[in-house]
Amino acid sequence: MTKVLVIDDDRMQFRLVQAHFKNFRRGSYELEWCETYEQGLDRLMTGDFAVCLLDYRLGERDGLQLIREAAEIGCRTPIVFLTAEASENVDIQAMEAGALDYLVKGEITPRSLERSLRYALKLGDTLEALRRLATRDELTGLLNRREFDRILADEEERSRRFGHPVGLVVIDVDWFKAVNDTYGHPAGDVVLAEVARRVAETVRNVDRVARIGGEEFAMILVQTDGLSALDVARRAIEAVAGAKFALGDGRSIGVTASAGVASLPADAKTADELFAVADKALYAAKARGRDRVVPALEARGGS
Numbered sequence: 185m186t187k188v189l190v191i192d193d194d195r196m197q198f199r200l201v202q203a204h205f206k207n208f209r210r211g212s213y214e215l216e217w218c219e220t221y222e223q224g225l226d227r228l229m230t231g232d233f234a235v236c237l238l239d240y241r242l243g244e245r246d247g248l249q250l251i252r253e254a255a256e257i258g259c260r261t262p263i264v265f266l267t268a269e270a271s272e273n274v275d276i277q278a279m280e281a282g283a284l285d286y287l288v289k290g291e292i293t294p295r296s297l298e299r300s301l302r303y304a305l306k307l308g309d310t311l312e313a314l315r316r317l318a319t320r321d322e323l324t325g326l327l328n329r330r331e332f333d334r335i336l337a338d339e340e341e342r343s344r345r346f347g348h349p350v351g352l353v354v355i356d357v358d359w360f361k362a363v364n365d366t367y368g369h370p371a372g373d374v375v376l377a378e379v380a381r382r383v384a385e386t387v388r389n390v391d392r393v394a395r396i397g398g399e400e401f402a403m404i405l406v407q408t409d410g411l412s413a414l415d416v417a418r419r420a421i422e423a424v425a426g427a428k429f430a431l432g433d434g435r436s437i438g439v440t441a442s443a444g445v446a447s448l449p450a451d452a453k454t455a456d457e458l459f460a461v462a463d464k465a466l467y468a469a470k471a472r473g474r475d476r477v478v479p480a481l482e483a484r485g486g487s
Contacts, residue, residue: 187232188301190217191224191250192239192266197289201237207294211302221245228254233261235304238283240267240274251281260315262308264300266292284308321395323373324380332394333455336404340455343448350448351405351413354462355383355420358440358474360399371431375439382423386416402462410447410479417443417477425475440475442466444483451480 188205192198198217205213216233218224221242228236228250238247251263264285265278275286284304287296319331327335339350357363357379364372376399383401384393392404403420405413421441428436444465452458465483469476 186211186213186234186305188213188215189224189227189233189236189261190215191219191221191228191236191242191247192217193219193242194239195219197239197266201297204292204294204297208298209295211298221250225250225254228261229257229259231261235301235308236261236263238263238265240265240269240278248277248281251278251283255282260308260312262304264304324377324395326380326384326401327392327394329394329396332392332396332402332404335392335394336455336459339404339406340448340458342406348407349409349450350458351403351408351410351416351445352447352458352462353403353405353413353417353420353443353445354396354459354466355401355403355417355441355443356466356470357399357424358442358470360439363437363439367431367435367437371437374431375429375437378427378429379424379439379441382427383420386420386423402459408447410445410450410481413445413447414477414479417445421475421477442469442474443477444469444480445477446480 190198190201202215205215216227218227224238224242238250240247242250247265263283264287265283266287266289267274268289278286284307285300287300319327321328336352342348343350357375360372360375363375380393380395380401383403387393387403387405390406394402396402403416405416408416421443424439424441428438430436444462444467446452446458446462446465448458451461461480465478465480468483469478472478
């Protein structure tokens, strides 16, 4: 069942869209209707829908604004833009904002709507695959360093604009070179992939986890202060230390990890400073014996 979100302030238009769906040649769809900008944006950002049909006019605000706002906060749902205006300018604006297709209401037929939905779904899958190749680490599936840097810069801007704290945890697998030297690089890959999975399981859906180096990982914790980030880091380190990593040949090994923790704006003013402070705290954790978490304050010699 393909879930479709319809955002339109006209109930009659929604009923018309429902009628078109009943005449589709193939596929099974479940429709949900939102009639306001705010409600529609909230439902869209849940990620529960395969595609969205979005009206241009939504009271005092419009669908173009909604597309831009959704994209800014990470929406990946394909959007088909609907409007009563057959204006080429609106067409271009919708595409530039991020819509994948455009339909004029008075010209919509069941066949054209079905075609548009299939096109948006297919193009959305293709774009997501390309986005994953560009932003994900191949071995672990986590974000790569370039995407980590981009997101951390974005979170710095949001922190400055809205006054929300941002926590950063930098993690390094202890004695990882010894794993590769003793068991071989394939075993090292197994360990990295499993460490990545366990670390990722300790964060919320809104947080971001990246592989930023060979055996180094980082967690961006949104709206999270230093103390809360410290708790997350401890859970991650405990999750790694408490695991046995099966190597696929009957053998298993255990590893530990160390972490440094810092937060905006308490420990730094910029994203670059934040990373540098967290990295310094990580090195302090290594120097103190590994398999531990050190917050920025302690790394600076505070109490």
